[in-house]
Amino acid sequence: MHPLAAMWDLDPDTIYLNHGSFGPSPRPVREAREAWTRRLEQQPMRFFCQTMEEDLWKTSETLAAFVGTQPDRLALVDNATIAMNIAAWSIPLQARDEILLTDHEYGAVRNIWNSRIQGTGAVIRTATIPLPVTDAQAVEAVVSQLTEHTRVVVVSHITSPTACCLPVAEICREAKARGIIVCVDGPHALAARDLRLDEMGCDFYCASCHKWLCAPFGSGFLWAHPRHHANLCVPLTSWGGSISGRPRTWQDRINWLGTRDPAPLLAIRDAVAFFSPDVLRQFRDHAHGLVAGVRQELLKIPGTGPFSTSNEEDFVCMVAIELPQPPDWKPGYHGKPDPLQIRLRDEFRIEAPVGSWGGRRYLRVSAHLYNTKAQMDLLVSAVRQCLAESIHAD
Numbered sequence: 001m002h003p004l005a006a007m008w009d010l011d012p013d014t015i016y017l018n019h020g021s022f023g024p025s026p027r028p029v030r031e032a033r034e035a036w037t038r039r040l041e042q043q044p045m046r047f048f049c050q051t052m053e054e055d056l057w058k059t060s061e062t063l064a065a066f067v068g069t070q071p072d073r074l075a076l077v078d079n080a081t082i083a084m085n086i087a088a089w090s091i092p093l094q095a096r097d098e099i100l101l102t103d104h105e106y107g108a109v110r111n112i113w114n115s116r117i118q119g120t121g122a123v124i125r126t127a128t129i130p131l132p133v134t135d136a137q138a139v140e141a142v143v144s145q146l147t148e149h150t151r152v153v154v155v156s157h158i159t160s161p162t163a164c165c166l167p168v169a170e171i172c173r174e175a176k177a178r179g180i181i182v183c184v185d186g187p188h189a190l191a192a193r194d195l196r197l198d199e200m201g202c203d204f205y206c207a208s209c210h211k212w213l214c215a216p217f218g219s220g221f222l223w224a225h226p227r228h229h230a231n232l233c234v235p236l237t238s239w240g241g242s243i244s245g246r247p248r249t250w251q252d253r254i255n256w257l258g259t260r261d262p263a264p265l266l267a268i269r270d271a272v273a274f275f276s277p278d279v280l281r282q283f284r285d286h287a288h289g290l291v292a293g294v295r296q297e298l299l300k301i302p303g304t305g306p307f308s309t310s311n312e313e314d315f316v317c318m319v320a321i322e323l324p325q326p327p328d329w330k331p332g333y334h335g336k337p338d339p340l341q342i343r344l345r346d347e348f349r350i351e352a353p354v355g356s357w358g359g360r361r362y363l364r365v366s367a368h369l370y371n372t373k374a375q376m377d378l379l380v381s382a383v384r385q386c387l388a389e390s391i392h393a394d
Contacts, residue, residue, distance in 0.1 A: 001372050002286050004279065008370040015375045017352040020160070020188060020318045020366035023211045025271070032270035033216045036263035048259075053244045055266055056255055062269040063209075063221060068196035075222045075254040076265040080187045081108050083206035083222035086254070087183045088116040089233040090204075090224075095121025097151035102127045102142065102166070103358065104159035109185050113154060122151065131358075132309050135167040143174050152181045158188035161357045163320045163364055164308040165193070172201030187211050187220070191275060192284070192316045197223050204228070212283075212317060212368070215271035216264035222254070283369050287317035290367035294376040295319045298363070301384050307362050317368065323354065323361045323383075326390050331356035340386055348382040 007026035010016050016024075025033070040047045060071035067074075077083050093099075099113050103126050113124060127145040129138050142153065153175050158165045168184050175182045183204040189195065191212035197205050205223035209215035224232060229250040240253045275283065292312050298304055303324030309315060323340070332338035338354035338361070345351060353364050363383065367376075 002282070002369045004282070005370040005372070007274075010370060013349055015348075015350045015378060017350060017365050017367065017371065017375065017379060019368045019371075020163070020211060020364065021353065022217070023214050023368070025210075025214045025216055025267075026274055026369075028274055029214060029216060029267055029271045033263045033267040036266045037261055040261060040263065049243050051244075052262060053242060053246055053255065056262065059266055059269045060251075062272050066195075066272045067190070067221075067223070068194075069198045069223060072249065072251075073197070073223055073226065075224070075251045076262075076268070077220050077222055077254060078218050078264070079210070079220040080185060080206045080208040081112070083204075083220055084109055084112050084183065084185060086222055086232060086234055087204035087206060087224070088112050089235045090228060090231055091152055091181055092231075093117060093120040093122040093151060096149050097122035098125050098147060098149045099123070099152045099154065100125050100127055100142070100145055100150055101154045102129050102156070102159075104129055104162050104164060104166075105154060105156055106160045106185060109154060109156075125150075129164075129166070131162060131164065132306060132311075133164065135170065138166050139170045139174065142171050146175070146178060146180065150175075150178070150180050152183060154183045154185065156188070157184055157186040158192065158318075159308070160188060161320075161355055161364075162308040162362070163188075163315060163318045165189075165314050168202065169200050176201055188318065191280065192318075209268050209271065213268075213271050213275065214368075215268045218264035219268050219271075221268075224250075284316055286369055287367040287371070288312075288315070290371055290373060290376055291315065291317060291319040291365055293373065294365055294367075294380060295321060297376070297380045298365075298383060301380070301387060303387060307360070318364065318366045320362045320364045323363055324387060324390075325361050329361065331361070340383075340390075343386055344379075344382055348378070350379055350382060352379060 008024055056076055060074045064071040064074055127142045129141045155166060155168055155171055157168050172182045182202040184202045186205050187208040190207045203225050207221055209219040210217045232250055234253045236257055238257045242252055298321045305322040307320040307322045341354035355362055
């Protein structure tokens with residue numbers, strides 16, 4: 001067990017292997033969030049009207065240093081979904097414009113862009129990226145679908161359903177050469193990879209901070225290139241402007257969206273502080289060792305196979321394994337998970353998502369500092385038993 005595992009207060013009766021979906025915070029971050037809320041409750045007028053904007057700015061400064069940018073290019077938002085909505089509605093569209101997504105994009109992201117094109121005459125196109133894939137193949141899969149009508153490319157940094165790291169800098173470079181806007185969906189890359197947003201070449205970068213960075217739920221950011229600041233459209237209208245008399249900035253339209261508790265956003269700086277360079281290295285090494293090891297063991301089970309990659313350098317803290325499909329298998333969906341996921345949860349007390357992509361069934365395993373090899377061994381044993389019983393039942 002890693003020495004920092006005690007910083008998390010997880011249910012001791014559950015083996016939690018789904019940090020990639022909902023990442024709980026360590027104790028210092030939770031305490032910081034609670035302290036911000038107490039400060040708000042003690043003197044709301046002072047908090048909202050005098051100190052909040054300065055505190056949000058200080059948080060942006062801390063986060064900017066962590067992700068390789070400047071604080072005036074960041075807006076703090078509740079999650080990547082809000083960030084992507086702002087990006088989508090800030091790009092003018094017209095008839096025949098094309099929005100190119102890959103077939104690995106998160107469902108909510110595809111929904112956002114399907115909503116955005118309504119009434120514009122623009123269309124959604126999809127670039128198919130086969131698995132397993134090399135960087136060169138991923139770039140070619142996207143570039144081959146670019147046309148004179150392509151207005152926007154939407155691409156994940158690390159894909160949610162397939163745990164695949166895509167070469168976003170190279171994709172940005174190809175798009176930029178053609179005058180095409182790029183929106184990067186990056187929740188799974190934050191803290192898992194070193195980010196240099198000013199050097200990436202994208203127009204927008206959207207992320208949630210509650211995943212590998214372990215900031216509170218309800219914390220994220222939008223990075224926007226300065227050329228887009230004047231035209232940013234927030235699809236929720238409120239006061240805007242500065243309530244404390246500070247000079248107007250583009251972030252004002254986002255910072256004040258009505259009365260809310262900004263404690264999760266303000267505690268981002270505490271999450272960054274928790275992940276000192278040494279702790280960040282320990283997290284990556286520990287998590288990678290666990291998921292690489294469990295991947296090797298799961299691949300020994302009959303019927304399983306590599307899913308997104310065969311190269312251990314392509315993943316850090318999350319990996320997907322292909323699973324066999326029973327004859328009567330049907331993909332799970334929101335509200336009705338795969339039967340294996342339900343059995344892992346109810347019988348073995350293991351939280352690990354089982355999903356489908358491109359007609360293929362997979363198990364996705366995440367690891368963080370609180371996870372152990374013993375937990376991974378229990379997962380392997382449970383999956384082996386469930387799959388063997390499934391085959392025997394057929």
